[in-house]
Amino acid sequence: MLQIKETSAITKIENGSIVTPKGFLADGVHAGLRYSKNDLGVIYSEVPANCAAVYTQSHFQAAPLKVTQESIAKSGLLQAIVVNSANANACTGEQGLKDAFEMRERTANLFNIEKHHVAVASTGVIGEFLKMDKIRNGIDQLKPETNEEAAIDFQQAILTTDLVMKTSCYEVVINDKKVTIGGAAKGSGMIHPNMATMLAFVTTDAKIDSASLQSLLSATTDKTYNQITVDGDTSTNDMVLVMANGQAGNEPLNESHPNWPEFKAAFNAVSEELAKQIAKDGEGATKLIEVEVTGAKTKQEANVVAKKIVGSSLVKTAVYGADANWGRIICAVGYSEAAVEPEKIDIYLEDICLFTNNSPQAFSEETASEYLKRDQVKILVNLGVGEEAGKAWGCDLTYDYVKINASYRT
Known part of the structure; x- marks a missing residue:
């Protein structure tokens, strides 16, 4: 039925x-x-x-x-x-x-x-x-x-x-x-x-x-x-x-x-x-990562930034290790070639504010780490330069990914 x-x-x-x-x-x-x-x-x-x-x-x-x-x-x-x-x-x-x-x-x-x-x-x-x-x-x-x-x-x-x-x-x-x-x-x-x-x-x-x-x-x-x-x-x-x-x-x-x-x-x-x-279901993955970018000048730029973040090996490994290292997210935004004004960017792990007004924010590392241990993780980035939004999805990068692909043919 x-x-x-x-x-x-x-x-x-x-x-x-x-x-x-x-x-x-x-x-x-x-x-x-x-x-x-x-x-x-x-x-x-x-x-x-x-x-x-x-x-x-x-x-x-x-x-x-x-x-x-x-x-x-x-x-x-x-x-x-x-x-x-x-x-x-x-x-x-x-x-x-x-x-x-x-x-x-x-x-x-x-x-x-x-x-x-x-x-x-x-x-x-x-x-x-x-x-x-x-x-x-x-x-x-x-x-x-x-x-x-x-x-x-x-x-x-x-x-x-x-x-x-x-x-x-x-x-x-x-x-x-x-x-x-x-x-x-x-x-x-x-x-x-x-x-x-x-x-x-x-x-x-x-x-x-x-x-x-x-x-x-x-x-x-x-x-x-x-x-x-x-x-x-x-x-x-x-x-x-x-x-x-x-x-x-x-x-x-x-x-x-x-x-x-x-x-x-x-x-x-x-x-x-x-x-x-x-x-x-990425090879070796333990969790789904969703990145939502808002405040972009164009939909294309919002999509590009979201995909740069979720595709970053450093972001993916940090999520696997349950490490709220928002600096890696900043780096991915920085090389995205989208329109960005650093002093306007906000970064959140769902409702946990990590970075705003061009300054790091006080947050509980323990709470953030526990959040990152979930099987689905959401990263929110507001660029603050427009009205457009976009999303991208990926997974964490684990030891098992290397094991699977090191011997794929054998």
Whole structure:
């Protein structure tokens, strides 16, 4: 039974998923790319869906991204997304591209759909060729369904060093029709996105044209997925894909629709929740860090400052050590290149004032340390030079991060 939590304009479906929107199915199987866990999955729409995507801006875009971009460029429609973990199929030359195209074609044949209605995504080790015999066998095993177990099977199949699955689902009423948005994501390390996150997939039964969906995704990405950082590294495979199949039966959505603000709010809520879950599950992390910057001259500068703070290795290690070393926050603000007047800056740990009027403030080190031991920490910075605000999310930097990445391939 779905547990529903009411909000002011939208409804959060607590245990909803990518198959909660009408007409979507999923599955995940163990193809043998990993020792025992699911490693190949699919999301399938009963009808071709309008779509939108954002991709990594790395110079070394992986083969699956190139295939997906070609698919979307063909007609702007998708009906299936096939995903493998354990191997990124990145920096694999012509063979890697050939393998990604084969994944697309085999999936299309399985569901008897157009091959350019299939997107391909991969995640895992860079520079190794796919084990195509296992990929072929795995695709042939896929039998997507609409139940929660099928969604979990997919969510497990896309994980690498992740400790937990990331999922979110919201509902909103459009033209007296229930419209649902569901999402699943993976990401734990190599998270410092520019135009995407590691991998995120969003489904919705809303009727919305591809241009409006793309515009919404791009704008939402800038304040959600692009505002998380774990380790400062951008992946070769970063991608967010959205499918909208129109099965809810609402009047077509666009910015002039009277219910556009509600749909936008629900879409943003799904994206922000997925982004925060990725940040919280950073490799070796023990806590989520949220930085909120207010009083900036522009939204862009507020976002930049927030991300500089949450991305600072010195800030991240101080949070891990429960050390209220606000000087590290000041340093991050200082090299952000945003408009700053030092005498106007305020710095807080939630409600604990650390710095104001260009002067350190008396505070209880013990109280601040206890606050920093929580599993979620909030840093507030007021620049005092404008009216704009922004947020960013990250995690602490621990000994375990080094252990995980020192032996990632072994």
